[in-house]
Amino acid sequence: MTTTRLSARAAIASVADPDSFAELPAPRRESPADGPLAWSGYDASRERATARTGEEESVVVGTARIGGREAALVSFEFGFLGGSLGQRTGDRLEAAYEHARAHRLPLVSLIATGGSRMQEGMLALTQLQRVARQCVLTRAAGLPQLAVLRDPTTGGGWATLGAGADVVLALPGAQVGFAGSRVRPADADPAAYGAEGQYASGHVDAVVAPADLPGTLADWLRVLAAPRPDGPVEPPAALADASPPATGWDAVRQARRPGRPHAPAYLDAYFDLRLPLSGDRAGGTDPGMLCGFGLRAGRAVAYAAQCGTATRPAGYRTAARVVRLADRLGIPVLTLVDTPGAANDAAAEHAGAGPAIADAFAALAGATVPVTTLLIGEGGSGGALALAAPGNTWVTPDSYFSVIAPELAAAILKRPPSAAPATADQLHVRPQDLVALGVARGIVAPAAPAATP
Numbered sequence: 001m002t003t004t005r006l007s008a009r010a011a012i013a014s015v016a017d018p019d020s021f022a023e024l025p026a027p028r029r030e031s032p033a034d035g036p037l038a039w040s041g042y043d044a045s046r047e048r049a050t051a052r053t054g055e056e057e058s059v060v061v062g063t064a065r066i067g068g069r070e071a072a073l074v075s076f077e078f079g080f081l082g083g084s085l086g087q088r089t090g091d092r093l094e095a096a097y098e099h100a101r102a103h104r105l106p107l108v109s110l111i112a113t114g115g116s117r118m119q120e121g122m123l124a125l126t127q128l129q130r131v132a133r134q135c136v137l138t139r140a141a142g143l144p145q146l147a148v149l150r151d152p153t154t155g156g157g158w159a160t161l162g163a164g165a166d167v168v169l170a171l172p173g174a175q176v177g178f179a180g181s182r183v184r185p186a187d188a189d190p191a192a193y194g195a196e197g198q199y200a201s202g203h204v205d206a207v208v209a210p211a212d213l214p215g216t217l218a219d220w221l222r223v224l225a226a227p228r229p230d231g232p233v234e235p236p237a238a239l240a241d242a243s244p245p246a247t248g249w250d251a252v253r254q255a256r257r258p259g260r261p262h263a264p265a266y267l268d269a270y271f272d273l274r275l276p277l278s279g280d281r282a283g284g285t286d287p288g289m290l291c292g293f294g295l296r297a298g299r300a301v302a303y304a305a306q307c308g309t310a311t312r313p314a315g316y317r318t319a320a321r322v323v324r325l326a327d328r329l330g331i332p333v334l335t336l337v338d339t340p341g342a343a344n345d346a347a348a349e350h351a352g353a354g355p356a357i358a359d360a361f362a363a364l365a366g367a368t369v370p371v372t373t374l375l376i377g378e379g380g381s382g383g384a385l386a387l388a389a390p391g392n393t394w395v396t397p398d399s400y401f402s403v404i405a406p407e408l409a410a411a412i413l414k415r416p417p418s419a420a421p422a423t424a425d426q427l428h429v430r431p432q433d434l435v436a437l438g439v440a441r442g443i444v445a446p447a448a449p450a451a452t453p
Contacts (some may be wrong), residue, residue, distance in 0.1 A: 001449075005151060007053065008060040008077035010209040010373075011110045011148040021073065023062040024099060027091040036087070037226075039119040045081065046180035053079040058113070058385045061096035066188060067218020072100035075110040075433075076157070077149070082335055083113035085156060086120045090127035093161075097134035100205045102348055106144045111162050114180055115155020116268065125393065128156040135164045139140045142329055144224045146251035147196060148213065149204065154180040155392055163203065167211070167220055167277065170195035171205045180304035202279025202314060219275055223293050225301040225328065232370035233301050233332050236270045239376075242398040244432050244443065248424030251400040251431065256378045260398055263290055263305035263336050266376055269336070269447075274303070276376045277322055284314025284351060291322040293331065302326035304387060310343040311383055313356035319387060320356075320363035322373070335364075335387045342383030360386040374444065395440045 004016060012021050034042040050056055058080040062072045065233070074096050076083040085093075100107040138145060147165035149158070152175035159178055162168060170176060177193035184193065193413040198204045208216050218374040239261035245251040254260070267274060268288065274294030281287050288309035293302050304319035319335070326333050335368055364371055364387070371389035378384070379401030395401070403409075406424035407417065415423065434440040 008075040020065040042119040049080040059279040069221040076112040078112040084117035086117040112150040113157035131160040235374040238396040249421035254398040280317035286312040286315030289315030312352040316356035316360040323363040338377035341380030395431040402429040
């Protein structure tokens, strides 16, 4: 069974706990015959849509439990005039947002819409402004918004409720794009208008199979409703049983050792549950930057972790996005630093490497929630420092941090390549050097073995 073509109520039933949905009363609106534009046949079209779907409008709103947690719920009825947005749709959406804020509930949208309703002209289009304002007010209230993109999610519904959500999930094969199928260029790449294409371009966090959707939504609501830690989270324990290096070059070689633990291993060991967020919402993704939210000892923590590769601009923008979302929701952040440096090829410069790094610095500098950083490998220049928490950065024994790679420093100083090891010593890149300099608070040790009964 798929939820891409389910009715609004069937879509609700597919994700909500049984018998938990309670519909909100529909706001009353009086309108002239055939609507505000006196569009001939509009009333008859609405009556046929009601007879066909059993609904009086293109959206159903209410509250429901998902995985045992209460949420405000919006579900579109595509069978009612293509799920289009008119004035009465806007009334119901506004009521759902207001209820969410009044009762401190997350808002979940199950979207299937073709856009604004032509029969109401510009008054239909202005509903997007109403929705955008409600999104902003709900964001300012510190409440999360989750969107599920069903088939189709196009036009203003995608550009407000969908793309404006904090967490964007999509069903496989769903049509997703600002331009609907009848208005896009004839020669347009169809992959650009689908869930998978939007995911690859950094606009969707995950494509979720219908059978997995209830559990995925329940996990997100569980994490976002979890208690927050008091103060900064503790850094992860070191995963490699390494001794602090004797020389700077030893530190560099240890950090570059092919078999040392990387971010996925650290995140798996640290979190009991973690949920990924993907993409910078500007057309890019970076597989070398893992971001999301998770649970540690029952408490919510956000994370942004470099994976040992040169970080792309999209990676910095994704990290900044997650840090700002965590700050708005009051969730502490863990960052893992591990990169030889920011990507510096021509494509990275075209994609805005400098502005993206600046954005990551600004996100951490502006965060009001505590941020904890652990350097787990290479710390290459500003590309690594952009993810480091000022005053709360820790290091592992098999890591190093440097203003520039020793080889590059030697080259800039017009020294031969053989001088790189001596240059590493001069740069004071060892973990113990970083502590002595005040750059790091301390060197983390491996976790103590579990006691045997």
